[in-house]
Amino acid sequence: MNFPSSKKLKYWAENYLKGTISQSDKEALEAWYMSMPDMEIDWDDDQIDSLQTLQHKIFKAVESQIRDNDNKKILRRKRLRYIMSAAAIIFILVTLGFFMHKGKNTEIASAGRQLVNDIQPGITQATLTLPNGKKIALDSAHSVKITAEKGSIYVVDKNGVTTYLGNATQLNVYNTLTTHRGEQAPPLVLADGTKVWLNSASSLRFPISFNSDTREVTLSGEAYFEVAKNPRHPFIVNAGASKIKVLGTHFDVMAYKDEPYTCATLLEGSIRITNGNNNARLVPGQQGKISTDGSVNVGWVDAEESIAWLHGQLSMKSMNLTTFMREVSRWYNVDVVYEGEPPVLNFSGLLNKAVPLSQILAALSANGVRCNLKDKTIIVSGK
Structure with a gap:
C-alpha cells in the first residue's frame, strides 16, 4: 500500500481520539499498521518492552518510506522532524489503546499483564460550601444556579427539578465550590448569569449576589469563565496576587500553587491582567503568563488547547x-x-x-x- 504522510497519520490519529474518524479512514489507518512486516510481540512478558519494540518498528517503517520516496539527499533536520511527528502519532495511538497484537486483535488495554491496582480517571464531582458551613455534594446529575433576583441558591438536577438551599442578599456572604484531585465540577451559574467550569484540585469563592461596583470572585486552581456582559460592573477574577478584569468574555485561568506561573488565556472578548505595577491587555488567541516575580508575558497560542480539559481531554x-x-x-x-x-x-x-x-x-x-x-x-x- 502507499505509505501515508505524517500529516495524514496525525489527522487520522486525532480524529480517532475524538471519535470522529470516518469508517474509511479508520480502515486505512488499521490497514497501514497491519501492512508493516510481521513481528512477534510478547505482551505477557513485558508490556513496556513490547511498546518500545513497536515504536522502533514504526520508526524503521517511516525511515524506509523516506528513502523510497525521496531520491535526493535528506537533510537531517527534515528527517528528524518527520520521525518526531511519527513519535507523536505513536503516543496518541498507544494511549488510545489502538495498537493490536496481530492475529489476536487484542487492544493494548487488555493485552499483557493488567495492573492489579490500576487507577480509573477522575469523575464529575464537587462540594459546595454555603455561608453557614453546610456542605452540598454535587455530581454529574446536578449543576449549581444562583438566581439574581433574590440572591437565592438552588441545586438544579438534570431534569430541571430545583431544591431551595437558602437566601442571602447581604454583602460579603460567600459560597465556595471545591474540587479535589480526581474531580471536575458540574457547571456553575452565578447570580449575574456568568457560567463557570471548575477543573480538578481547584476552588472558587463567590458571593451569592453581586451588590457592589465590581463582580469579584477568587480562584485557586483552574476554571473556564463565560462572563455575562455588564459594562457598568466589571468582572474580576482574583488569582493569587493577580487580577483578571473583564466586561464580558470567554477565558481560562490557571492558577495552581504548584505551577511556576499563573496563566490566563482569552478565547473571546478582551481582558486585562494586573499584577502589582505590571499589566497587559489580551485579545482573543493570546495567553498571558504571570511569573512569580510579577512579570507579565503575552504570546499567541491555540486558545482551544487551554480548555481541552473541559471537553474531556488532556492537552x-x-x-x-x-x-x-x-x-x-x-x-x-x-x-x-x-x-x-x-x-x-x-x-x-x-x-x-x-x-x-x-x-x-x-x-x-x-x-x-x-x-x-x-x-x-x-x-x-x-x-
Whole structure:
C-alpha cells in the first residue's frame, strides 16, 4: 500500500481520539499498521518492552518510506522532524489503546499483564460550601444556579427539578465550590448569569449576589469563565496576587500553587491582567503568563488547547514531562516522584481523559519514560 504522510497519520490519529474518524479512514489507518512486516510481540512478558519494540518498528517503517520516496539527499533536520511527528502519532495511538497484537486483535488495554491496582480517571464531582458551613455534594446529575433576583441558591438536577438551599442578599456572604484531585465540577451559574467550569484540585469563592461596583470572585486552581456582559460592573477574577478584569468574555485561568506561573488565556472578548505595577491587555488567541516575580508575558497560542480539559481531554501541546505529570497527578489523584533528574521530553497532542491510568503510563513508556505505580504513587525514571 502507499505509505501515508505524517500529516495524514496525525489527522487520522486525532480524529480517532475524538471519535470522529470516518469508517474509511479508520480502515486505512488499521490497514497501514497491519501492512508493516510481521513481528512477534510478547505482551505477557513485558508490556513496556513490547511498546518500545513497536515504536522502533514504526520508526524503521517511516525511515524506509523516506528513502523510497525521496531520491535526493535528506537533510537531517527534515528527517528528524518527520520521525518526531511519527513519535507523536505513536503516543496518541498507544494511549488510545489502538495498537493490536496481530492475529489476536487484542487492544493494548487488555493485552499483557493488567495492573492489579490500576487507577480509573477522575469523575464529575464537587462540594459546595454555603455561608453557614453546610456542605452540598454535587455530581454529574446536578449543576449549581444562583438566581439574581433574590440572591437565592438552588441545586438544579438534570431534569430541571430545583431544591431551595437558602437566601442571602447581604454583602460579603460567600459560597465556595471545591474540587479535589480526581474531580471536575458540574457547571456553575452565578447570580449575574456568568457560567463557570471548575477543573480538578481547584476552588472558587463567590458571593451569592453581586451588590457592589465590581463582580469579584477568587480562584485557586483552574476554571473556564463565560462572563455575562455588564459594562457598568466589571468582572474580576482574583488569582493569587493577580487580577483578571473583564466586561464580558470567554477565558481560562490557571492558577495552581504548584505551577511556576499563573496563566490566563482569552478565547473571546478582551481582558486585562494586573499584577502589582505590571499589566497587559489580551485579545482573543493570546495567553498571558504571570511569573512569580510579577512579570507579565503575552504570546499567541491555540486558545482551544487551554480548555481541552473541559471537553474531556488532556492537552500536551509544547508541554514538558514534569508539567504533564502534574496534570496526571491532579486528574488521577496520584502522587508523582522522580528517581534522579526527570527525563527531558516535550509532548504535543491531545489525550482522552477517560482512559485508565495504565494506558497513560504505557504511552509514556513507549516514549522512553519508565513509570512504576506503587499504591497511589507514580515513580518516574528514564529508561
